[in-house]
Amino acid sequence: xxxxxxxxxxxxxxxxxxxxxxLPWFAGFLFLFFTPLVNSLRYSFSKLELNETGFSMQFVxxxxxxxxxxxxxxxxxxxxxxxxxxxxxxxxxxxxxxFAAVLLNQKFKGxxxxxxxxxxxxxxxxxxxxxxxxGDYMQGVIKGASQQASGESAMFQSLELxxxxxxxxxxxxxxxxxxxxxxxxYQIVTSSGVQILIFVAGLQSISxxxxxxxxxxxxxxxxxxxKITFPMISPLILTNVxxxxxxxxxxxxxxxxxxxxxxxxxxxxxxxxxxxxxxxxISLLLWVVAMLISRKVFYYD
Amino acid sequence: xxxxxxxxxxxxxDYLWERMSKGSFWATKLKSWLWIFVRTxxxxxxxxxxxxxxxxxxxxxxxxxxxLYDATVVWIPKHFTLDNFKLVSDALHFPKILLNxxxxxxxxxxxxTLCCVLAGYGFSRIKFRGSGxxxxxxxxxxxxxxxxxxxxxxxxxxxxxxxxxxxxxxTQPLNLINTYWPFLISSALGMxxxxxLFVYIFRQFFRGIPKEMEEAALVDGSGTFGTFVKIILPxxxxxxxxxxxxxxxxxxxxxxxTNLILNDAKVMSSMMSTAAAQxxxxxxxxxxxxxxDPLYLSMIQNTAVLMAITPLIVMxxxxxxxxxxxxxxxxxVG
Numbered sequence: 166x167x168x169x170x171x172x173x174x175x176x177x178x179x180x181x182x183x184x185x186x187x188l189p190w191f192a193g194f195l196f197l198f199f200t201p202l203v204n205s206l207r208y209s210f211s212k213l214e215l216n217e218t219g220f221s222m223q224f225v226x227x228x229x230x231x232x233x234x235x236x237x238x239x240x241x242x243x244x245x246x247x248x249x250x251x252x253x254x255x256x257x258x259x260x261x262x263x264f265a266a267v268l269l270n271q272k273f274k275g276x277x278x279x280x281x282x283x284x285x286x287x288x289x290x291x292x293x294x295x296x297x298x299x300g301d302y303m304q305g306v307i308k309g310a311s312q313q314a315s316g317e318s319a320m321f322q323s324l325e326l327x328x329x330x331x332x333x334x335x336x337x338x339x340x341x342x343x344x345x346x347x348x349x350x351y352q353i354v355t356s357s358g359v360q361i362l363i364f365v366a367g368l369q370s371i372s373x374x375x376x377x378x379x380x381x382x383x384x385x386x387x388x389x390x391x392k393i394t395f396p397m398i399s400p401l402i403l404t405n406v407x408x409x410x411x412x413x414x415x416x417x418x419x420x421x422x423x424x425x426x427x428x429x430x431x432x433x434x435x436x437x438x439x440x441x442x443x444x445x446x447i448s449l450l451l452w453v454v455a456m457l458i459s460r461k462v463f464y465y466d
Numbered sequence: 467x468x469x470x471x472x473x474x475x476x477x478x479x480d481y482l483w484e485r486m487s488k489g490s491f492w493a494t495k496l497k498s499w500l501w502i503f504v505r506t507x508x509x510x511x512x513x514x515x516x517x518x519x520x521x522x523x524x525x526x527x528x529x530x531x532x533x534l535y536d537a538t539v540v541w542i543p544k545h546f547t548l549d550n551f552k553l554v555s556d557a558l559h560f561p562k563i564l565l566n567x568x569x570x571x572x573x574x575x576x577x578x579t580l581c582c583v584l585a586g587y588g589f590s591r592i593k594f595r596g597s598g599x600x601x602x603x604x605x606x607x608x609x610x611x612x613x614x615x616x617x618x619x620x621x622x623x624x625x626x627x628x629x630x631x632x633x634x635x636x637t638q639p640l641n642l643i644n645t646y647w648p649f650l651i652s653s654a655l656g657m658x659x660x661x662x663l664f665v666y667i668f669r670q671f672f673r674g675i676p677k678e679m680e681e682a683a684l685v686d687g688s689g690t691f692g693t694f695v696k697i698i699l700p701x702x703x704x705x706x707x708x709x710x711x712x713x714x715x716x717x718x719x720x721x722x723x724t725n726l727i728l729n730d731a732k733v734m735s736s737m738m739s740t741a742a743a744q745x746x747x748x749x750x751x752x753x754x755x756x757x758x759d760p761l762y763l764s765m766i767q768n769t770a771v772l773m774a775i776t777p778l779i780v781m782x783x784x785x786x787x788x789x790x791x792x793x794x795x796x797x798x799v800g
Contacts, residue, residue, distance in 0.1 A: 182690045186588030187600070189581050190665065193655025198607055201618035208617060265512065268505060281786045282513045288715050288778050289520075354515050414611065423613045428726075433617050440614040447611065 209437035229438035247417035262357040266364030287358035396463040550769040557748035567734040581656040586668020608662035
């Protein structure tokens, strides 16, 4: 007897063929992501010790978490500091990158060159180079010399700005925020490379006919930005906010501490529990942000 | 004939005159000129901020030690020299490290791009119960900070064993720490640095490619993989280039995984973090104690950083045109 052949339409076949393409990734996901994730959760509840044959594990319950949250003197402070830094930086990064993308999307001479320069941080501002950057001797010397030449220090300049803003009656906190932003301009510019890239790509995909129509109707450039560009690009604002949050936290103090706890102090269980608290904090934050923003996001189709 | 052109010319001049005599014409002109001015200032200012650290490094790297103590030398050195480069090259075994890093980053780049392009294509085409959940897993890998799975990953590579197969042949599991295998394995299986992002980019891109194209190829007798290689991949070149660049650069600069897995300073990023100590060691005469000038040491270190990023910049110069101009089609946008 012949078995009835399983008949599928072309589309159905296509749907399942895709599975073959995913297989390598899926194997990686299972062995290199999911297994370590489960293990990490197990480690965070146990006392882990390395020995000659590998490692031994002892279940200790919530002790590691209690240790991280209530005993360790640096962890909670470091975590709040990293989160606070992130909350301060991310809006600035997203606003700056949107602004830069709008600039770079216009037609002017030397656009290709300025684009190339603006995307340079994608290449340079990651990892170890950025960490060497700060606190370098020689660069400090040159900076000092240049400032002497111009007769004023950077500190003085931002004080001027602060005074100007205070006098015009701006709220104290906003002034502090803006002055801080000016002082961290390098950090902000260098960490918004990928975001600018995403925004420029998004701006280019907005069809020009929308702008033409609004121009004929008499809209100014300002109006067409807020009525066309901003809604059209709002899904990408969500993407960029989430990307900036993740990217910002990667180099934070807490990640360093987690790594040091594991490989300098050899407290693997404690480090794992720290990482899980950290992950929980991030996911909570991401969830709140995504909720807040996605309400306002406009989807064209 | 001649008179008609003349009259046309005159009417045009009149028209121009009429327009120019109105205030609103000048107002709009002024506004646009002002905007161009502001834009130019902004763009050049920000470009300067970005280029400043590189410029400063170039300036420092070409300086002679004599110039360090010369107060009149701030930017442009009086004595140009290549000694710093030579010193770094010798002290850090630079050519060997460059080769190592380029090979590692290149291999990782190819494996990672291959795996991600396959996965991205798969994700854009599958549609069955739970496929959304599967893609959710990709997003999940982006969201989980690598530190969370750091320790188990380390232990996994320290005692490497896949379902007990390795233990069958050798008495104990393999220790892959301090080899290049972890990088290759993780990138080939799509779990390297920020791989989730690459899968996401490819999936968004392939969703934009019409299915009719594949169907036409299929009707003409091409198999699934044949269609993929001949039809889909050539179309995906912009996003492939973007992902390749990202993958190469991030591997090159990554200090997290390299410090985790490689103990010796065999590649660029781990070399950079120990550069100061190594240079100090190189400069110290054997048996003696040596206290070098911190300024001099800093100069050498700046040279080392410059030498580490130069290959990236050179590569970027070649790729950037392709990368910058074609990114609207590169799938970064859904």
